[in-house]
Amino acid sequence: MSSAVVTFDGVHRWFGKSHVLRGLSFEVAPGQVYALLGRNGAGKTTALRILLGFLAPLAGSAHVLGRDCTDLLPEQRGRIGYVGEEHRLYPTMTVQQAVNFEAATRSTFRKDFALEAAKRCGLRSGQRVPFLSRGQRAQLSLILAVASGPDLLICDDPALGLDVVMRREFLDVMIDLLADTGCTVLFSSHFLSDVERVADRVGILHEGALLVDARLDDLKQRVRKCIWVPNGDAKPPVGDNVLRVGARRQGFDLTLLDATEAMFADLAKSGELSPPEAPSLEDLFLDITGPEQPGMLREPIEQFLSKTGGA
Amino acid sequence: MIIRIDPASPDPLFEQVVFAIKSAVAKGSASAGGKLPSVRELARELAINPNTVVRAYEVLERDGVIVRRQGAGCFLTGRGSDLAGAERKRQLHELLRRAATESFHLGFAPEDVERALKKCLDELQFDSKGKKA
Numbered sequence: 001m002s003s004a005v006v007t008f009d010g011v012h013r014w015f016g017k018s019h020v021l022r023g024l025s026f027e028v029a030p031g032q033v034y035a036l037l038g039r040n041g042a043g044k045t046t047a048l049r050i051l052l053g054f055l056a057p058l059a060g061s062a063h064v065l066g067r068d069c070t071d072l073l074p075e076q077r078g079r080i081g082y083v084g085e086e087h088r089l090y091p092t093m094t095v096q097q098a099v100n101f102e103a104a105t106r107s108t109f110r111k112d113f114a115l116e117a118a119k120r121c122g123l124r125s126g127q128r129v130p131f132l133s134r135g136q137r138a139q140l141s142l143i144l145a146v147a148s149g150p151d152l153l154i155c156d157d158p159a160l161g162l163d164v165v166m167r168r169e170f171l172d173v174m175i176d177l178l179a180d181t182g183c184t185v186l187f188s189s190h191f192l193s194d195v196e197r198v199a200d201r202v203g204i205l206h207e208g209a210l211l212v213d214a215r216l217d218d219l220k221q222r223v224r225k226c227i228w229v230p231n232g233d234a235k236p237p238v239g240d241n242v243l244r245v246g247a248r249r250q251g252f253d254l255t256l257l258d259a260t261e262a263m264f265a266d267l268a269k270s271g272e273l274s275p276p277e278a279p280s281l282e283d284l285f286l287d288i289t290g291p292e293q294p295g296m297l298r299e300p301i302e303q304f305l306s307k308t309g310g311a
Numbered sequence: 312m313i314i315r316i317d318p319a320s321p322d323p324l325f326e327q328v329v330f331a332i333k334s335a336v337a338k339g340s341a342s343a344g345g346k347l348p349s350v351r352e353l354a355r356e357l358a359i360n361p362n363t364v365v366r367a368y369e370v371l372e373r374d375g376v377i378v379r380r381q382g383a384g385c386f387l388t389g390r391g392s393d394l395a396g397a398e399r400k401r402q403l404h405e406l407l408r409r410a411a412t413e414s415f416h417l418g419f420a421p422e423d424v425e426r427a428l429k430k431c432l433d434e435l436q437f438d439s440k441g442k443k444a
Contacts, residue, residue, distance in 0.1 A: 033360055171358055179351035179361040196318040198360040217323040275416065278321030 005152050005184040006029050006051060006251075010060035012208075020046045020209035022061065028186050033178070035195040036188040037281075038205035040288050042093045044188040045085060047205070048156050051186075052082060065152060076136070078106055081183075082146030083155040085181055087137040095140060096125035099147075106148040114147035121169065135166035142170060146177045153177065155187035159194060167194060174198065192281045202281070207287045216281075224256050225279045225287075226264075229269035244287060255279065255287060312340040314348075316357055328367035333376060336387060337435055343389025347377060376429055 004027035013021040020043045028034040049055045050062050053072045062069040065076045089098055095118055098287045103109040115125065121139045123132070132140065138158060145153060153174075158165045171194060177183055178198075184237050189195055195202060196216070204212040212219075221245065226238065229251030236245045241263075246253035251271070256263070259276065267273045279287070317326040335341040347353070350368065354361040368385055371377045377385045389403045407428075414424045 031362065033362070168358060172355060175354050175358065175361060176351070179354055193318060197324075197358050200360065200362060217325070220321050222321055280319055280321075 003030065004045065004063075005027060005032075006034075007063040008051075008060070010046065011047070011050060011057040011062055012059035013043075013050060013055065013057055020208055021050075021057070024205070024209055025060075026203050026210055027179055027211050028130070028184060030184055031182045033198050033200045034187075035199035035202045036205060037190075037192070037195065037202060037285060037300060038188070040157055040203045042289075043208050044205055045156055048154055048186070048188065051154065052080070053077075055169050064203055078108070078148070081148065081153040082154070083138075083141045083145045083158045085156045085160060086132075087141040089137060089140065091130050093129050094125065095123050095127050095129070095132075097174075098129065098140065098144065099125075101278035102144045102147070109148040112148070113219040114143050117147070117173065119144045135162045138166065138170060139164055139173070142173050146183075147171065149181055150183060153185045153187075155189075157183070157188050157190065167191065171198065192285065196281055204285060204288060211288045212284065219281070219284065220278050221282070222252045222258050223279055224276040225283065226254050226260050226276040227258070227274040228254050228267050228271050230254050234270040237263070246287065253287070255284075312345065312347075314353065314357065316359070318359070324363045325366040325370065328353075328357075328364060329370050329374075332367070332371060333374075336376065336389070339436070341387055343387055345387045347385040347387070349384060 006026075006028035008024045008026050011021050011024040024043070024047055026034075031084075036044050036047065046055065047237075050057055051064050051069055053069050056070045064072070065079055067073065067076050069184070069256070090101070093101065096115075099111060099114045099118070102114070102281055103111045118125070118140060121136070121143070123136055123140060129137070129140075140159065142155070145155075159170060162170060174185065175198070178185070185198075201215050202212065202219070203210045227248065230236070235252065236242075241259060242254065242258045243257050244255040246255075254267075256276075264273065264276060312331070314328065314331040314335070314421075316324060316331065318324060322329065322330075325417070332347070334343070347368070348356065349359050350364045355362045357364075368379070369376065372379055375388060375390050378388055379385050410428075411424060420426075
């Protein structure tokens with residue numbers, strides 16, 4: 001097996017007739033910060049829950065810290081920090097009690113660190129969980145997750161519902177953790193500006209499989225977008241380095257990988273070409289998950305079920 | 312030394328950090344012996360991944376712009392860059408070619424571009440050895 005901290009290998013998962021993950025495969029290397037992006041319902045939460053062993057894959061396999069996710073031992077669980085979408089905390093507890101509780105479950109939990117961090121975020125130890133704001137609950141969840149010095153931090157859309165200031169503070173806690181421990185992070189998010197700041201690698205999940213799985217720097221340096229309006233009936237280019245051809249009212253949107261000057265020169269000869277630009281993460285996201293995109297890698301549920309002998 | 316970056320820019324973040332530090336040296340706003348912020352400080356200040364800062368510092372060290380002293384941190388050497396001559400020339404050519412291409416598309420004549428470049432150089436006050444005069 002590889003040295004990856006997280007491995008998804010052809011994972012399928014469906015709930016009744018809804019086929020949520022359709023052959024999800026990717027890896028997260030040690031020390032990497034991996035951002036999992038996707039529209040609502042793309043399967044991000046399902047993927048993360050499979051990783052934590054809350055759900056089993058119905059085909060394929062997922063490994064975390066070298067162990068199959070359907071068979072995690074306390075040893076692995078103790079090395080994973082998890083911040084869920086709802087920042088669920090016991091409603092009867094105070095901040096202090098929540099810290100004590102978490103400390104009792106993990107031998108490596110640094111109680112001083114947790115209380116200190118909570119104080120820095122303006123949380124009083126006697127405050128009761130139900131009276132915390134959404135942002136405060138998010139912060140407390142993150143503090144509890146990182147205080148044990150996890151090898152892997154998994155966050156499911158941690159910034160959802162947080163204001164700009166809280167999001168930045170959340171990011172600060174994450175940056176401190178990375179600086180201190182070189183921890184591996186896998187997080188899902190809708191805030192592309194945060195992702196652009198901290199992610200080493202991004203995966204864009206669409207209809208249950210990854211359409212993009214690449215280093216952010218590669219996306220910036222190697223992918224170019226341009227608009228091309230052909231003269232007469234010249235056809236758009238085809239080939240391995242043409243990632244996408246989108247029809248416009250006039251001409252085409254081209255997304256190219258490692259395109260050479262010669263290629264751009266050819267395009268400029270056979271039509272009108274806009275100056276090639278590196279796409280922003282937002283452009284790329286809209287391009288490949290937007291409403292006009294035909295679902296790539298799509299496979300009818302029934303077909304898959306019959307192939308694997310049914311659920 | 313002020314280091315600014317733009318996470319949404321098409322340039323990789325580590326390159327932006329490298330460029331910001333190199334230009335601070337070129338402009339003279341940072342001088343030899345100056346201490347760079349620690350990885351953690353800079354990562355927090357810019358709100359970016361500490362790995363990115365580490366990578367930028369590695370590139371700067373390789374280029375001879377900074378030295379790392381064990382336990383003490385990173386310091387500016389005051390030298391522009393130790394890159395081998397050919398590589399330096401290639402990088403310079405690449406930079407200027409990009410600027411020239413853009414200028415052409417903006418509709419400038421070669422004389423205008425030369426004048427503009429001269430003006431930029433004057434602003435930085437380089438002498439013939441690439442040092443600040």
